[in-house]
Amino acid sequence: MPKNIFNITPSPLTLRRLAKYLCLLNQFSQGENPEISSAKLAKIANIKPSQLRQDFHYFGGFGKPGHPYDANLLKEELLKVFGLEKPLHLLLAGATPWAATLIQCPSLPSLNVHIKGVVDFTAGTIDDEFSNCPLISTSNLAEFIERNQISVGVICANEPETYLRLLIEKGLTVFWNLSPKHLIPPLGIRIQQESLMCGLLPMVYELRKS
């Protein structure tokens, strides 16, 4: 079970906010020794400062009383919260626009997350590329996963089932599903669903009901 320093599993809400703080720091902190207070960062994140400090408190706090946070230190500590002091290696499944979107996304490398390749059923057997990223054929897959220490498979195709089956077969157990289809995870397999619609629809609610 994932635990913090108080041996309590932090709530998904807290984890999402911590991820948000990290992204905002990457974007908004600049200069040699940038400082940022809970009040400033909370204002950008659109929450209360006390909530931000409570979120940090679950992990022991990242500052010293009387002084704003050191933005660089805070970034490092937040990366550690997510275990990203060591790089994380992804394999994308499906040479689709979704895959291209991730490959071109500047946030991933800044979070120490690295895309090592794209697997596609239509890929040839050697030296192919997709959007400047190695394109892997299914026959080379097992060796590629092993050699590149892939820990997460990212499903980028609208029909996710065949890619899921393939990657489970090759030994992956953790997946990020970007396809709009909900996947029911087999035993022992962890699938994080990412549904764009769950972000769009609440906004539409506001728009149409106001």
Place this chain on the structure above:
Amino acid sequence: MPKNIFNITPSPLTLRRLAKYLCLLNQFSQGENPEISSAKLAKIANIKPSQLRQDFHYFGGFGKPGHPYDANLLKEELLKVFGLEKPLHLLLAGATPWAATLIQCPSLPSLNVHIKGVVDFTAGTIDDEFSNCPLISTSNLAEFIERNQISVGVICANEPETYLRLLIEKGLTVFWNLSPKHLIPPLGIRIQQESLMCGLLPMVYELRKS
């Protein structure tokens, strides 16, 4: 203020779940007169049946005691919750892989959400296309927005600021920001941030801390 039948604003958590139920129904209900109980749908959604019924209860409930929900009726009612009994028209900003991802996403039309065009700074002035979708030049934009009754601008570029400014200038006030950069909304402007990283990082936490 957006309100439900009890004149209470439903929480963002409830709205996200309602969006999820709707997507799951589109995927899993089939047949002529499909029925689905709160137990079945809750199992797919990975929540408790009582939570699902409580979510529906905020809107008066969508079934009759003793019988499972009529899946088709439920879909219609959930669409109405989000005000999507009338079509919603989107304009994408930036002819990028993000835009292509949305254009190819089968969920949008099934939710009565329609992409009317893509605006891009590099677009020519006539009859251009991107991924089989009309490509609009900035000079034709005001007329296009008016004629197509666009209500949401979707920012698909990694550098979102210039597109945001352009679309505000042309009269849009509601935006869905898919870029990794957080935008600070000017007064009177509503921006829904969609951050992929907030989905990925909590999963990485579990992976690395277990």
Place this chain on the structure above:
DNA sequence: TAGATTGTTAATCGATTAACAATC
């Protein structure tokens, strides 16, 4: 030191859940 801002607590507030009455 005085000022600033954090860490920490406990009260408040809101979301989830179980239980069962209602009813088709």
Place this chain on the structure above:
DNA sequence: TAGATTGTTAATCGATTAACAATC
């Protein structure tokens, strides 16, 4: 009618917030 499953309530549980002690 009996069975099934919803609608609804109220108790429980957890998240948010304000307040302030701690301390650099």
